Amino acid sequence: MIVISGLTRTIPDGKTILKDVDARLEPGKFIAVVGSSGSGKSALLRALALKEVWTSGEYKIDGKDLMESGFLAKMRFKRQIAYLEQKPILYEKKTALKNVLIGASEQTPIWRRITGMVRSDDYMGAMDMLEHVGLMERSKQIVERMSGGERQRIAIARALVHGARLVLADEPVSGLDPHTSEEMMATLKKLCREKGTTIVAALHRVELAEKFADEIWGMQDGRLVMTARGRRLTAAEKMRLT
Secondary structure (H helix, E strand, O other), X not given: OEEEEEEEEEOOOOOEEEEEEEEEEOOOOEEEEEOOOOOOHHHHHHHHOOOOOOOXXXXXXXXXXXXXXXXXXXXXXXXXXXXXXXXOOOOOOOEHHHHHHHOOOOOOOHHHHHHOXXXXXXXXXXXXXXXXXXXXXXXXXXXXXXOHHHHHHHHHHHHHHOOOOEEEEEOOOOOOOHHHHHHHHHXXXXXXXXXXXXXXXXXXXXXXXXXXXXXXXXXXOOEEEEEEEOOXXXXXXXXXXX
């Protein structure tokens, strides 16, 4: 269980971009963060990924406050976090399978990233994860020849095979056609259920959040102004957030 309380971030020019955010992230839940441009969606995800320094607040992991922990404890937790950007950074000249095996820079030692060396017993886990995201038949395909949707799936498989318990996806369907967007969202939902992974995705399309998310968070001016579980948003809520 991950619990955040009073999350506040003020940037050097004095502007507060996140204000007293309180939330609970339960294992196996798919959370969609919605709001207009500049509402704080991406800032929230970056704060949860520890890519930005918190000005104040508590970040409790299984009851222990990460903000009061030392550097090593924070680094250990960061290895359990996967931050997926709109355009995943992958090894373009390597296959989908090799990308999954090597892992992202935050998750794997530098020697493995440079050499590409992996243990033989890692292959089964990587292939299983590619199967989960529907890419097993494309495992030997070079990444630079793959579509945007396929690249996002590789990034997801890579994150989970290296032990991510929290996946933070910033606009994971941006630039994808409607059919591929739905497939991507269905993949995320499936992985939540089957792997027990917590996924938080910032989305600009409210209808996708309503269809696939277990919980919807509404952001406005850096504040978490509403949460909705198991229901569609009202017309007034949509007007407020978009």
